Amino acid sequence: MSIDMNNTVTARGIHKRFGDTKVLHGVDLAVDKGEVVVIMGPSGSGKTTLLRSLNFLEQPDSGMVQIAGIQVNIAENTPYTSRQKKDIEQIRRKSAMVFQSFNLFPHMTAIANVIEGLVSVQGMPVKAAREKGLALLERVGLSHKADAYPAHLSGGQKQRVAIARGLAMDPEVILFDEPTSALDPELRDGVLDVMRDLARDGMTMLVVTHEVRFAKSAANRIIFMEQGAILADCAAETFFSGQTTPRIAQFLGQVR
Numbered sequence: 001m002s003i004d005m006n007n008t009v010t011a012r013g014i015h016k017r018f019g020d021t022k023v024l025h026g027v028d029l030a031v032d033k034g035e036v037v038v039i040m041g042p043s044g045s046g047k048t049t050l051l052r053s054l055n056f057l058e059q060p061d062s063g064m065v066q067i068a069g070i071q072v073n074i075a076e077n078t079p080y081t082s083r084q085k086k087d088i089e090q091i092r093r094k095s096a097m098v099f100q101s102f103n104l105f106p107h108m109t110a111i112a113n114v115i116e117g118l119v120s121v122q123g124m125p126v127k128a129a130r131e132k133g134l135a136l137l138e139r140v141g142l143s144h145k146a147d148a149y150p151a152h153l154s155g156g157q158k159q160r161v162a163i164a165r166g167l168a169m170d171p172e173v174i175l176f177d178e179p180t181s182a183l184d185p186e187l188r189d190g191v192l193d194v195m196r197d198l199a200r201d202g203m204t205m206l207v208v209t210h211e212v213r214f215a216k217s218a219a220n221r222i223i224f225m226e227q228g229a230i231l232a233d234c235a236a237e238t239f240f241s242g243q244t245t246p247r248i249a250q251f252l253g254q255v256r
């Protein structure tokens with residue numbers, strides 16, 4: 001696979017093991033600017049590990065990651081150089097992560113959670129950060145909850161705050177790790193609607209999810225993983241057409 005500099009995300013030959021368990025077997029991936037790519041596959045196939053490897057929340061054993069033009073090559077058993085550490089820091093800033101479990105600071109209000117990175121990482125003055133944060137809360141339909149603490153928000157609202165927090169840093173890509181799996185079914189649509197809006201606005205998104213309706217309506221491409229490898233990487237239409245492989249048909253039969 002060649003590295004297209006227009007790609008927002010490129011990963012090549014990503015290997016990862018935990019102890020004796022090989023979890024990723026040399027995964028290649030490319031996401032264009034503005035693309036929405038959904039990663040599906042059975043539990044334990046390495047979806048989360050792949051996503052976390054892209055912004056170094058997991059340290060890949062070897063391979064290459066490039067996000068927003070910043071490239072990091074990892075060689076087995078070689079400690080990061082100070083240059084690589086700086087590049088990883090940059091990649092983290094350019095890629096927001098939205099977790100299944102929201103990961104909001106419980107002692108901070110919604111707006112404080114959203115602007116924390118702006119103030120502490122980017123050094124933006126609090127007044128300007130608050131203005132930007134309020135606009136982002138508005139975008140996820142929660143400006144009226146700006147001063148609420150997470151304990152007083154529903155799971156769906158917490159996840160929308162987490163998305164606003166991700167957007168605050170003006171990321172090049174948002175990595176979503178099963179953003180609705182921890183939510184009661186009736187709270188999922190609010191989150192998925194926000195994600196659809198982002199997709200429509202041209203945000204580059206990589207989404208691990210089992211939400212077939214979301215994937216059908218918002219994804220440009222579906223990547224299907226099994227046992228640490230990508231088995232299919234195709235247009236959403238093709239993936240859901242029933243014309244792929246018996247294994248994918250079987251998987252879809254289970255998640256529908």
Ligand code: ADP
Pocket residue numbers: 018021023041042043044045046047048049050
């Ligand atoms: P998925 O997201 O597809 O469910 P994961 O990436 O979470 O898959 O996990 C892939 C495999 O790696 C699983 O066998 C899981 O048990 C293992 N694994 C994930 N994280 C760790 C960890 N921190 N330590 C040990 N094993 C892990």
